[in-house]
Amino acid sequence: METAILTIRIPLEVKDQLGKLANATHRSQSFLGGEAIQRYVDFESWQIAEIQQAIIEADAGDFASDTDFNDVIKKHAG
Helix, strand or coil, X not given: CCCCCCCCXXXXXXHHHHXXXXXXXXXXXXXXXXXXXXXXXXXXXXXXHHHHHHHHHHHCCCCCCHHHHHHHHHHHHC
């Protein structure tokens, strides 16, 4: 996998925590930072895709009927 260098500013406390985590896991701070950014990007991308899909469904009028909605509420209400 091709990589690139990214310089970021983080609070000193976070850098210290990252250093401790790197030592404890025998990983580099760079590796852990890359993993954290990848997880964030994956989650945010998933969330945006879900929101965009929901907007498409809403624009198409694809909603649960009142009866379906009430049935789900009754099922989970007890």
